[in-house]
Amino acid sequence: xxxxxxxxxxxxxxxxxxxxxxxxxxxxxxxxYGELEALTRLESQWSQPAPxxxxxxxxxxxxxxxxxxxxxxxGHHGGHGHHGHHRHKSFGHMLFSS
Amino acid sequence: xxxxxxAHEAAHTATPLVTTLKALATGTAHPRTPGAARTPCGCGTTxxxxxxxxxxxxxxxxxxxxxAPGTDRSALTGRLTVAARLPDVFLPPLATTxxxxxxxxxxxWPYGAPVDPEDPDAAPWEAAAALLARLHRTxxxxxxxxxxxxxxxxxxxxxxxxxxxxxxxxxxxxLAAWAALPxxxxxxxxxxxxGALCHGDLHLGQLVRHPAPDGPWRLIDVDDLGTxxxxxxxxxxxxxYACGLLPPDEWTxxxxxxxxxGGPAVPADGDPWAALDVPARALTVQTAARVLTKALAADxxxxxxxxxxxxxCARMPSVPPGPAxxxxx
Numbered sequence: 338x339x340x341x342x343x344x345x346x347x348x349x350x351x352x353x354x355x356x357x358x359x360x361x362x363x364x365x366x367x368x369x370y371g372e373l374e375a376l377t378r379l380e381s382q383w384s385q386p387a388p389x390x391x392x393x394x395x396x397x398x399x400x401x402x403x404x405x406x407x408x409x410x411x412g413h414h415g416g417h418g419h420h421g422h423h424r425h426k427s428f429g430h431m432l433f434s435s
Numbered sequence: 436x437x438x439x440x441x442a443h444e445a446a447h448t449a450t451p452l453v454t455t456l457k458a459l460a461t462g463t464a465h466p467r468t469p470g471a472a473r474t475p476c477g478c479g480t481t482x483x484x485x486x487x488x489x490x491x492x493x494x495x496x497x498x499x500x501x502x503a504p505g506t507d508r509s510a511l512t513g514r515l516t517v518a519a520r521l522p523d524v525f526l527p528p529l530a531t532t533x534x535x536x537x538x539x540x541x542x543x544w545p546y547g548a549p550v551d552p553e554d555p556d557a558a559p560w561e562a563a564a565a566l567l568a569r570l571h572r573t574x575x576x577x578x579x580x581x582x583x584x585x586x587x588x589x590x591x592x593x594x595x596x597x598x599x600x601x602x603x604x605x606x607x608x609x610l611a612a613w614a615a616l617p618x619x620x621x622x623x624x625x626x627x628x629x630g631a632l633c634h635g636d637l638h639l640g641q642l643v644r645h646p647a648p649d650g651p652w653r654l655i656d657v658d659d660l661g662t663x664x665x666x667x668x669x670x671x672x673x674x675x676y677a678c679g680l681l682p683p684d685e686w687t688x689x690x691x692x693x694x695x696x697g698g699p700a701v702p703a704d705g706d707p708w709a710a711l712d713v714p715a716r717a718l719t720v721q722t723a724a725r726v727l728t729k730a731l732a733a734d735x736x737x738x739x740x741x742x743x744x745x746x747x748c749a750r751m752p753s754v755p756p757g758p759a760x761x762x763x764x
Contacts, residue, residue, distance in 0.1 A: 400683045401683050401686055404754070406716070406751045408678050426739065427675070427681075428555040429553060430740060431680060434640060434725075435636050
């Protein structure tokens, strides 16, 4: 993924389970939908000792970590429903051969 | 035998190798008592695979395989012995010695039911992970050759180099991603120590249920088995996930099951990509090299899924292998 501002490559970091892309050039940070809320939630948990976990924002479960060279719509950007169209084609075609 | 009497009926493609393999399969499936006359059995014979590196044929409950030309006999015997000693991981061979058939070596196996390529929801991710964890935790017997994963990737890249007539950008991207990998992943240096016992070529075609149709899942294909980096066996699903071919939940099921069964290739928790990054890159390059070589030979464009593998290769040089995502810097 390239930085939308300066076009340098962006690297993925994991902060408390939230995937963050940071530009290696201008150090700008890119957050996916819901990630700012996740960080805000983590921050408030940090300041209040025993927080009850909020049940509301269930729509964006944490996607598993993925490498920065992976597909922009795959891996850490998961949960957006982009996987279906590759799935059937790739399953029989690619996942069964050396 | 209804499903077997399809277009792959072996009689229609009877090369000399297929003919001798068929005789071996029939003789193994129906052993004769000495002196008894052979009676025609009426079972169908199915050609399961016929590639330059392997011809596989089934007759009744027996499957025979002609291994790649140039297969080392003692290495194959060592690999067959591992499979025979680990019947809770591998489909056990019917014999641990290979039979010479002309210039090829052949082995015999019981039939197992494969994964259905038409049914992604039925893919046995947990079973595959559990089998790999068990394999990786098994001490490797002394004298077993190295796992052949990196050598297979190197071969795929060599074939792409040989097939490339004009400097296509896609091929350049794949070769550049390959060049950026550490020497061990390119089969130019020994794999990192300590190694583990590895399958070496895991994909969904390497799992069968035995006894068919609903026995436990077992691994098949010992040709690449050996000692090496166990993360290599996880790296194909990892590469598929990274390239958007495998949905996050299926990747999570596979990885979680591997960890639950104590697999040593990745840390028990936290970020697995420090261990997976290099092998997943190598397998992405290998797959991209294979699909590009095929597309060049057929003079056709890449399809969407093939292009996703090449695109991942093109992104690799901007993210050097090394500190994994999730590490502080």
